[in-house]
Amino acid sequence: MNKATVIARPSEQNIIIERVFDAPRDKVFAAMTQKDKIEQWWIGPGYDVHVERLDVRDGGSWKFVQRNKEGHEFSFHGVFHYISPECIIQTTEFDGLPESGHVGLEKMELFDLGNGKTKLISTGTFMSVADRDGMLQSGMEEGMQQTYARLDEVLQEMK
Amino acid sequence: MNKATVIARPSEQNIIIERVFDAPRDKVFAAMTQKDKIEQWWIGPGYDVHVERLDVRDGGSWKFVQRNKEGHEFSFHGVFHYISPECIIQTTEFDGLPESGHVGLEKMELFDLGNGKTKLISTGTFMSVADRDGMLQSGMEEGMQQTYARLDEVLQEMK
Numbered sequence: 001m002n003k004a005t006v007i008a009r010p011s012e013q014n015i016i017i018e019r020v021f022d023a024p025r026d027k028v029f030a031a032m033t034q035k036d037k038i039e040q041w042w043i044g045p046g047y048d049v050h051v052e053r054l055d056v057r058d059g060g061s062w063k064f065v066q067r068n069k070e071g072h073e074f075s076f077h078g079v080f081h082y083i084s085p086e087c088i089i090q091t092t093e094f095d096g097l098p099e100s101g102h103v104g105l106e107k108m109e110l111f112d113l114g115n116g117k118t119k120l121i122s123t124g125t126f127m128s129v130a131d132r133d134g135m136l137q138s139g140m141e142e143g144m145q146q147t148y149a150r151l152d153e154v155l156q157e158m159k
Numbered sequence: 160m161n162k163a164t165v166i167a168r169p170s171e172q173n174i175i176i177e178r179v180f181d182a183p184r185d186k187v188f189a190a191m192t193q194k195d196k197i198e199q200w201w202i203g204p205g206y207d208v209h210v211e212r213l214d215v216r217d218g219g220s221w222k223f224v225q226r227n228k229e230g231h232e233f234s235f236h237g238v239f240h241y242i243s244p245e246c247i248i249q250t251t252e253f254d255g256l257p258e259s260g261h262v263g264l265e266k267m268e269l270f271d272l273g274n275g276k277t278k279l280i281s282t283g284t285f286m287s288v289a290d291r292d293g294m295l296q297s298g299m300e301e302g303m304q305q306t307y308a309r310l311d312e313v314l315q316e317m318k
Binding site: 011012013014055058059060061078079080081082087089091093100101103104105107123125126127128129 | 170171172173214217218219220237238239240241246248250252259260262263264266282284285286287288
């Protein structure tokens, strides 16, 4: 299985994630931007996900709600600064923090590696090192590995 | 005259700007978000400004074009992640760079100091220290001091 590499240098406010997918770029982009596909893979352990808002265009906004059997919810929302099959630049805010306004800027580049493979390089920039470290300590990395493994399956099913 | 303080610590990707305005918060917010007001103060030396797009709402987008007598243009655009009289969170991209996709995240908080005074604290976060330093080296600080001095005048005229 492909595994994501996570880089978070001490003196920076970034989390850089690199991951190869065994699918062509257009398919990866489709799986990342279509409601029915996202609802199959953007899930947490024990949580399903509902795409409440998704307007795939520059200036469009998005909101995803994760929910477990007990009805406990997490949600995330943001806006697209730029979106194309090569590059998505968006804001992301986790709605469960005690204080709103801690926003991340995320740049997701999709590189066509040929042979039906695509490399994702995601650069997440946070407003402070503390915000960045909070995200790292939330168990983000483990959740992300599982989520991308699920995305692998969705990409295989897409054919 | 009030002067802006600019803080840019070596190990961070941020530029923090603090500036007091002798006007109540609602008036400062209005001057920052109304097309006719922005076109009076968001100008560079020898450049006027045209507000090409301004949709003041969460998920709304904006584009400002600065133009000089010779027709030379600079433009900037972005989207609003969140906007209220207390806090604006937006993306900002300068369209004149050789490569697109170098985006900043800007959080502008307006604090009511009482006695008709308002403090702006702007935290600009860049994707890298290099992007941040590029902005500092562009002459941003001098331009900003002049621009805020012009905003002082616009606020006085607003009554």
